[in-house]
Amino acid sequence: MTTLTEQEDTLAMLRDSLARYLDDQHGFEQRLHALAAADHAPPPFWQGLARDLGLLGAALPESQGGLGLGLAAHLALMPTLGGALAAEPYLSTLVIGAGLLQRHPGAFADALLARVVDGQAVLAFxxxxxxxxxxxxxxxxxxxxxSDGRLRLDGRKAVVQAAPWASHFIVTARSDSGLSLLVVPKDAPGVQLRAYPTRDGGRAADIAFESVRLEADALLGTEGGALPQIEQALDEATLAVCAESIGILRRLMRDTLDYVRQRKQFGVPIASFQVLQHRLADMHMALEQADALTASVGEAMATTTSPQARARAVSSAKVAVAKACRAVGQGAVQLHGGMGMTEELAVGHYVRRATLIEGQFGPPAWHLRRVAQLQQQQ
Structure with a gap:
């Protein structure tokens, strides 16, 4: 059995390897070139995460070709991915997609997971x-x-992140029994995509499923019993986005500090102005609070078995992260002045991603209502 120290050493090694790889393969200029290409293939760095680093299976159980590190692997890697604006398709494929597949082991799911770990399959939820x-x-x-035992799927999905890059979709659908999960190949007859770029440079699509016919093994788990798995997957994805934001906000703080130390007014660096020092201190405190709460919730989720406790903790972290994204993002733009809005400067790209994280998987108001409802149920 892996000890806690051994796990921490492994995670540190994976983080360091990932950071070096992204610095070399997905720097800011390289990302701009990839955005300009605007094709439907995964980002150029994606294959290297499997081929060169072998980290796509870090969270999966060893029985399914992984390292068995669980959610801790996602929370360790997402800040590094966020710092390089490279969280997708890791979030959709590994955190959500592979997380759902691994909870429904079987020949079909295990074969698809093996393709994911090898970088041959990309999943979208x-x-x-x-x-x-x-x-x-x-x-x-x-x-x-x-009547022949096959499944038929009809409906529409909106703003499916990483869908243009995906080889398979994990789709939620309702039958008379309740909610179910199905794996649908992107090229299945009846699947239609309207793909578009998102404001943060990612890719998404609206998807129509029109009389899509699937074999019975496309169903994950039992028909009608998927809601608890959906809730867990979305909570884990929400916390992973919180971890991603820490990498983004640290990059914004670093760039902002560098700028105010270099920018001079009245013959002195503007970093010497007390009002700006107070603003930077507020930004730093918001970031550190979000970081601490995200880490605390991640540790708690490793031991809690209560869906209600998990939901309260994750929603609390998301509210803190959303506030930090606003405080740090707006502060970075304002302290940079007009340069903070230019395409040529990285800060604008990071602020756009931070702004979208505020509302991803639910804005602060939604999570506050969720916490209040859960408190009333106690």
Whole structure:
């Protein structure tokens, strides 16, 4: 059995290897070139995470070709990925997609996981719908079991992150039994995508499923029993995005500190102005609070078995992170002045990602309502 110290050493090694690789293969200029290409293939660095680093299976159990590090691996790697604006398709494929597959072991899921670990398959989670507004059980996509035992899927999904890069979708659908999870190949007849770039430089798509017919083994788990797995997957993804934001905000703080130390007014660096020092201190405190709460929730999730406790903790972390994204993001732009909004400067790209994280998997108001509802149920 791996000891805690051995696990920490392994995670530190993976972080260091990932940071060096991204510095070499996905620097800011390289990312700009990749954005300009705007194709439907995964980012150029993606294959290297499997081929050169072998870290795509870090979180998976050893029985499924991984290192067995669990959620701790995601929380260790996401800040580094965030610092390079490279969180997708890791978030969709490993945190959500592989997380759902590993909880439904079998020949079909294990074979797809092996392709994911080798970098041959990319997954996207097709859950949100045009009307759903972050409600996790509001799914109208229909699943029907036909007389020959095959499955038929009809419905629409909105803003599916990493969908243009994906080889497979993990789709939520409703039948008379409740919510279910299905694996749908991107090239299945009846699947139609409307792909587009997102404001932070990622890729997403709206997807229509029109009489998509699937074999029975496309169903993950039991029909109608998927809501607890959906809730857990989205909570883990929310916490992973919180971890991603720490890397983004640290980069923003670093760039902002460098700028105010170099920029001079009245013959002195503007970093010497007391009002700016107070602003920087507020930004730093918001970041450190978000970092500490994210780490604390990650440790708690390793031991808690209560879905209610997990939900309260994750939503609390997301609220703190959203506040930090706003405080640090807006502060970075304002302290840079007009340069903070230019495409040529990295700060604008990081601020856009931080702004989208504020609302990803639910804005602060949604998470505050969730915490209040859970408190009332106690």
């Amino acid at each position: 097709a859950h949100g719908e045009p009307h759903s507004r972050h409600a996790r059980d509001d799914v109208r996509t229909r699943l029907v079991r036909e």
